[in-house]
Amino acid sequence: TQLLEQSPQFLSIQEGENLTVYCNSSSVFSSLQWYRQEPGEGPVLLVTVVTGGEVKKLKRLTFQFGDARKDSSLHITAAQPGDTGLYLCAGLHSTGANSKLTFGKGITLSVRP
Amino acid sequence: DVKVTQSSRYLVKRTGEKVFLECVQDMDHENMFWYRQDPGLGLRLIYFSYDVKMKEKGDIPEGYSVSREKKERFSLILESASTNQTSMYLCASSLYPLAGGTLGTQYFGPGTRLTVL
Numbered sequence A: 001t002q003l004l005e006q007s008p009q010f011l012s013i014q015e016g017e018n019l020t021v022y023c024n025s026s027s028v029f030s031s032l033q034w035y036r037q038e039p040g041e042g043p044v045l046l047v048t049v050v051t052g053g054e055v056k057k058l059k060r061l062t063f064q065f066g067d068a069r070k071d072s073s074l075h076i077t078a079a080q081p082g083d084t085g086l087y088l089c090a091g092l093h094s095t096g097a098n099s100k101l102t103f104g105k106g107i108t109l110s111v112r113p
Numbered sequence B: 001d002v003k004v005t006q007s008s009r010y011l012v013k014r015t016g017e018k019v020f021l022e023c024v025q026d027m028d029h030e031n032m033f034w035y036r037q038d039p040g041l042g043l044r045l046i047y048f049s050y051d052v053k054m055k056e057k058g059d060i061p062e063g064y065s066v067s068r069e070k071k072e073r074f075s076l077i078l079e080s081a082s083t084n085q086t087s088m089y090l091c092a093s094s095l096y097p098l099a100g101g102t103l104g105t106q107y108f109g110p111g112t113r114l115t116v117l
Helices: none
Strands: A005-007 A010-014 A019-024 A031-037 A044-049 A055-058 A061-065 A071-076 A085-095 A098-103 A107-112 B004-006 B010-013 B019-025 B031-038 B042-049 B065-070 B073-078 B087-094 B106-108 B112-116
Touching: A005 A085, A010 A019, A019 A085, A019 A107, A031 A071, A044 A055, A044 A061, A044 B106, A085 B042, A098 B042, B004 B087, B010 B019, B019 B031, B019 B087, B019 B112, B031 B073, B042 B065, B042 B073, B073 B087
Parallel strands: A010 A107, B010 B112
Antiparallel strands: A005 A019, A019 A071, A031 A044, A031 A085, A055 A061, A061 A071, A085 A098, A085 A107, B004 B019, B019 B073, B031 B042, B031 B087, B065 B073, B087 B106, B087 B112
16 A cells, blocks of 8 residues: 655644645655645646656745655745645556556645735 | 536435536546545545546445546446545546556546535
8 A cells, every 4th residue: 555644734834934844655656746725626736746856846836756756845935825725745656557646635734924 | 728627516415315426527638537535534536537438446436436428527426325425526637547657637626525414
């Protein structure tokens, strides 16, 4: 079973603060995605990382895929209230024709004005 | 603008009823997915489909069935609804299948919050 553990589960911070959240597993993933889900909506893709050690930036969000492709982090600089939402990571474990996509349980982020 | 729509945002049904959840995508994607989302459990894959009339079981298919008669439409069926099927149901579509190791963007609908009384 390929489990993805996300931490922390809940995070409440003040506008302007920086934060880092994590997505960890004991399994190797061929690729990993981060989604953000706002209340009453479906998740929306933020990024896909494929290569171990890869770093991708999306405005104030920085995503990193671990060297061993077992973990990932999301760093937000100067958080804004618009960053509030549920952050989900999803990892693809692929062995040729058989692939399994696993979602983490999510991190609920609240950014106070 | 890509779009995945689900037939209802909120649905209330009684135990034992047959329930149909409909999902339509306008992106000509071959791959469609049904998930349920529960607090503390995250998203869990129920069924997915790679093509018309094709379906594959996900992690929690028990109590559910699916239908894919047309490329753009993927239906989730609860043959006899039970209270433990109260949940948020999310449909998604993707250009890429899971097999082959390419993780493409999954486009999600807004979800249907189903309550079974």
